[in-house]
Amino acid sequence: MSTRSSERNLFPSLDNLELTIRRRSRTNPILLNNSEMAAEGNSDLPVPDLRIMEELCQPSLNGRGGPIASIAIQATNFKLKNDMIQQVQNSCQFHGLPGDDANKHLDKFLHVTQSIKVNGVTDDALRLYLFPHSLTNHDTTWFDRLPRNSINTFEQTAKMFLGKYFPPSMVIKLINEITNFRQRPDESLFEAWELYKLSIDRC
Structure with a gap:
């Protein structure tokens, strides 16, 4: 019957660490090189530049922003008014459910936005800025995930929308x-x- 004292020691003693490393380095020379560099205090090992790391961790607007690119508008101080947004939201909302008709949604959206006019703003620009307000739930998430500044016209929006839902x-x-x-x-x-x-x- 074997006893604990007679069992083979599974973990060899590390009394002579340098000798152990040299023995193992015969099969893996990298171990020896690393231990020698550490013992000599070799400063050739790359040290991370903390200044660059700090800059990388700073908040940035790079890569942020929606898919709609900046559009030249003649009107000064243009902004979407609440009544415009509500008119779209109350008249045509697309939920992206299996029974929802993407073509019908576009037809209804175009019909609703025909009556919305702003001096110095083209119909295309108005529709482009109003369209996201006609989407709900995960449809809005889909739109927001489109590549940044990838949309310049409402026609592009309509094609992407139909590509996704039709x-x-x-x-x-x-x-x-x-x-x-x-x-x-x-x-x-x-x-x-x-x-x-x-x-x-x-x-």
């Missing part, structure tokens, strides 16, 4: 629905015709 796969699905459309036995010709037109409108 992808080619959805177009193919709707085309298949239209191609394979059949009147159900329990619906009238008028009802079937209205549903057919609705499918075409969604495409």
Whole structure:
């Protein structure tokens, strides 16, 4: 029966540390070089520049800001008024749910913003600044994550929006629905015709 005293020592004694390092350095020469440099106080090892580290840790506006680039506007002191924002929010909100129609949202948004006018500000610029207010929840997050200063026109916004919420796969699905459309036995010709037109409108 073995006892604790007779068991082999799993951790060799480190009484002679230098000798242990030299033995191990036969298989890994880097250990010896590092220990010698440490013993000699070699200052060749790179020391992090604390000044640069401090600068890197300082808050910065680099990379911040929304996806809408700065647009030249003739009007002085232009800002979106609360009633403009509320008009958009009350009339057309896109939630990004499976049943939401991205094309219909754009049509409604364009209709609502037709009546909003500001001297010295183009319709395109107004729509560009108002569009984010028509989005809710994770749709706003999607918009905010677009590359900084990547949008210059409302048309670009509309294309990105449709690319996200009306992808080619959805177009193919709707085309298949239209191609394979059949009147159900329990619906009238008028009802079937209205549903057919609705499918075409969604495409």
